[in-house]
Amino acid sequence: MSLLDEVNEKRKEIRTDGYAMSISEWTSLYENKEIDIHPEFQRFFRWSDIQKTNLIESILLGIPIPPIFVSQRPDGVWDVVDGLQRLSTIYQFMGVLKDENSNNIDPLTLTGTKYLPSLEGKKWNNPDSEQSSFTQELRLIVKRSKINVSIILKESDETAKYDLFQRLNTGGSDLSQQEVRNCILVMLNKNFYNWLQSLASYTIFQECISLSDRPLSESYDLELALRFVIFTLIDRKELNRIGDVGIFITEKMRKIATDKSFDREFWEKLFKETFDLLYLELAEESFKRYNTTKSKFSGGFLLSQYESIAYGVGYAVSQGIKPENIREKAASIWGDTQYTDWVGSGITATRRLPRIVPYGREVFTGDN
Template identity: 75%
Template structure:
């Protein structure tokens, strides 16, 4: 198939529409539950009050706001694919934003800006504090301002909105790769996302990975739990053809979340049994660098160590004899060229995983 044929074929799979809408219309859609901004996403977005105030300032000054991307569901409701923070800020300022439990969120109070210092302390409309409320003229300026919408119509390919969400929320976004995946998971299968969260919260798992506050705030523990589901029992042949690991993890996640045959009970049992064993022997030393000279584990979490030990133990856990002496085997890795040659910072995950996953399986196989 030629390039033009490929373009024409794929263009048929994505049906779109678009037009400008007033902020008053956006508010009406939200209040009537005709647009879903997925309040669960709020925990992943980290706009501060300064960024929120800057958005309101831009609207008051007539500065164009980027379009909002939505996907039209079968029931006609719009799923927000890109623009959640913009809409949430407007709804919070107008006093109509609710959290995922349906409770009202504290309305936004604006701060002073470079061009509009008098915004300091201003609210949308507080009858008990008219001095610090926007007057009707300013409220109407905001309500009549327009934000364009680009709509992926329901006739489009099912994966289109997830692909678009990932493209629009990666790179320039302040979301981590897993936070983007979490948002996609909520759209695909919220129940699966909640279950994955519960796995990541399992105390022996948290003890073993022993992450600092920043990676935890960026959902790295959830990514590690997800990687376990993908790689613990992966077919080794797939490892040599996976390409970019980040894309592979996202695609595999979407496949698992939509797989009706995926047995969560079996996988939860494997996950908990694996980290129970590792935690009992090593606790927070499990995935750290081992200094042969000092005979101790030091430093922070190492993904390569996780890939060998966690996946290796899980693959062999059916035979308890295979997964004995976990600490001793973890120490020996740092004298093994098969590990040290492929676990350095200069080795990409695409090259590393096809080497380290089979190594881990071998290390925890009986007789090794």
């Protein structure tokens, strides 16, 4: 098949439409529950009040707003694929935004800007102060302003909206890779997302990974839980075909989340048994570098240590083996070139994983 044939074939799989809609129409869709902005996503998007004010300023000044991308569900409701923060800001400013529990969110109070310093302290409607409220004329300017919508129609390939979400929210986005995955999971299978979150919230697991506030705020603990599920029992041949690790994790996640035969009970049991064992012997030192000179673990969380020890112990437990001397073995790998040669700077995860995942299995089970 030629490149042109491939293009023509794939173009048939994605049906789209698009037009301009007034903000009044966007608000009506939200109030009538004809659009789903996924309030669960709000925890992942971190616009400041200044950024929110800048959007309202752009609307008032007539500066074009990037289009909103939506996907049309079988029931006709639109899923917001890109534009959540823009719509949330508008809805919050107008006082109609609700959280994931359907509770009203406090309306937005604007800050002054370079071009419109008089926005300072302004609200859409402040019952206690007419002076700090938008006038009817200003409200109409906002309501009549238009934002384009690009619609992925329901006749499209069912994975199109997830692909689009990933493309639009990766790279230049403020979201971490896992936060993008979390959003995809909520759209794809919210129950699976909740289950994964429950694994990541397991107190013993949190003690073992001992992350600082920033990676926790970016959902790195969920990524580590997901990596455990993906890599602990992965076939060695598949390890050699990973390619880009971030893309690989996302694609595996999507397959697992839609696999009705995926055994959550098995994985939850394996996950907890693994980290219970690690906690007993290593606790918060589980995934720290071992200093052979000082004979102690130190430093912060190390992913390569996690990949060898967590997956290695998990693999052993899955085979009915209870690993012994975990602490000693975790320390010993730092004196073994089979490990140290593959965890230095300049070694990509694509090259590292096929080496240290089997190595970790061998350390804790003798099975390569």
